[in-house]
Amino acid sequence: MPDRPIRLMLIDDDEEDYILARDLLAEIADSRFELEWLADADRAVDVICEGRHDLYLVDYGLGPRDGLGVIREAVARGAAAPMILLTGLDERAIDLDAMRAGAADFLEKWRLNATLLERSIRYSLQEKEHAEELERRVQARTAELARANEALRDVDRRKNEYLSLLAHELRNPLVPIRNALEIMRLAGDDPSVVETSRAMIERQVKHIVRLIDDLMVVARLSRGLIKLKYESVPVDRMVTTATENVRSFIAKARHELAVTLPAEPLILQADSERVSQVLYNLLHNAAKYTKAGGHIRLDVERDGEGEGVVFRVIDDGPGIPEDMLEAVFDIFTQVKRDDEGGIASGLGVGLWLVKRLVELHGGKVEARSGGGRQGCEFVVWLPTAPVDSEAA
Ligand SMILES: Nc1ncnc2c1ncn2[C@@H]1O[C@H](COP(=O)(O)OP(=O)(O)OP(=O)(O)O)[C@@H](O)[C@H]1O
Ligand SMILES: [Mg+2]
Structure with a gap:
């Protein structure tokens, strides 16, 4: 119920009914009602549809028209406020009709008292509020579903685009x-x-x-089918495997590759094949996206008191726009670059693999870039030994 006075309109051609309603409402102690009275049945529908009141009390016997017809027409014209039908002695039979016409309630005048009237008004207003709340929720849910549907369509479109990219890459x-x-x-x-x-x-x-x-x-x-094969491996062995595999790409593009290893040998508990694959993917990207004659660095250092090791793959290629630094790790995501004529090579899975494999080891990976052709840096942190016993 609103905090302000409740605005009621009685539509009734009999002044005695108005006086009755007014007196009953005055009896109700803590509710404040403002009652207006309209005797002209011909204006009833217009007034209801204007909706300046919280609730309408409509008399059944309205001279030339009947109250049911008024309610029906007002509902058809989209009236929002609840309407209660008031009837005289012999009109009990129209109870059902009143409900069908859209009346919020049906009250018999000869039995009416203050409590009944007040309760009927309160329930009718409450019910309308519930209906509105429900409607709001339905609309919110519909909007959510529409968004979800849009997202699914987007995924489907990307999948189709990806299939054609895949076909090209394999062909x-x-x-x-x-x-x-x-x-x-x-x-x-x-x-x-x-x-x-x-x-x-x-x-x-x-x-x-x-x-x-x-x-x-x-x-x-x-599908979660990959289990790491943990073993003790020297970091330089994994680095060598990766750099050997990428050597032909580096040579073809006449890049310079500089590798820096920590002074004292570092041993990791890790799946050496997967760690090599991570480093290979990063080096391969650096070689692939940097223009011929570029400079690529792989720096490896111990992190803190031997808890971990940090690998940095740094190039002086085109860099990655800031808003893509996280997205490049998403599967099938490639940065569109104008100078490639829109055709990127590769499957867009390399960095996704890097991230998954690093995280399987309990490590982290991050991309940094100054943007605007200042190159980029991929930082991989791995623990020296698996963190939880389950991984081991
Ligand atoms: N060193 C880099 N310099 C500039 N852009 C890069 C670099 N590494 C990755 N990117 C961008 O991130 C995107 C995603 O890289 P990712 O390795 O996942 O896929 P890919 O190289 O396109 O394909 P592949 O699956 O064959 O590795 C690349 O398409 C590229 O646009
Ligand atoms: Mg790649």
Whole structure:
């Protein structure tokens, strides 16, 4: 119930009814009502639809019209305030009709007293408030569902885009392989041509295998099927594996790679293959996204009193826009760059893998970048030994 006085309008052509209602309302101790009276039945629907009152008391016997008709019409025209139908002695039969017409309640005048009237008004107002609250909730929920639906459509669209990217990425290496085979066919048994072609095919096959391996790891990681194989390994061994694997990319782009290791040897309890894969992915990205002749660094240092180790992969390439620094770790996310003509190479899973594998080890990874061609830095922190006994 509102704090201010409750505004009521009685629509009734009989002044005696008005006096009765006014006196009953005056009897009610702690509720404040303001009662207005409209005797003109022809204006009833308009007045109700204006909605300047909290509630309407509508008499059934309204001269030429009946109160039921007024309520029905007002409801049809969208009247918001509750309406209570008042009837005389012989009109008990219209109770059901009143409900169907949209009346909030039905009161018989001859039985009316202050308590009954007050309670009926209170319940009718309360019910309207509940209905409005329900409506608000339904609307809020509908809006939520619409958003969820939109998000699903977005995921579906990204999946479709991704499928076509995947098809391209898997098909690309097949073109040079086919060319190499054709060259071999034309060259007959010229050993130098055969050797160049064979090396080319080998490189491309390696590339396809890496793509497919990545996808398989993604699938297994997503389903929680990857368990780390913990062992004691020197950090430099994992670093060497990663740098060896990335060497051909570094050489091809004439990048300079500088590796700094801590003075005294560091041993980690970790899955060495996975840690190498993490470092390889970061170095491979640095090599791939930096223009030829770039500078790449891998700095490894002990963190604190031997709790952990920090790996930093730093390049002087195009960098990553600030608003993408977290998103690059999301699966299938690639930064759109104008100078690539919109075509990025790769599957957009490398950094997702990095993050998952680092977190499986109980570590953290973070991307930093000054933006605007100032290069970027990927910082990986790993504990020297697994933190919880479950991981070990
Ligand atoms: N060193 C870097 N410099 C600039 N941008 C980078 C660098 N590393 C990653 N990125 C951006 O982050 C995106 C995501 O990298 P991620 O390694 O996950 O995927 P990818 O390299 O596109 O494909 P792949 O699955 O083959 O690794 C890249 O597409 C690239 O736009
Ligand atoms: Mg990558």
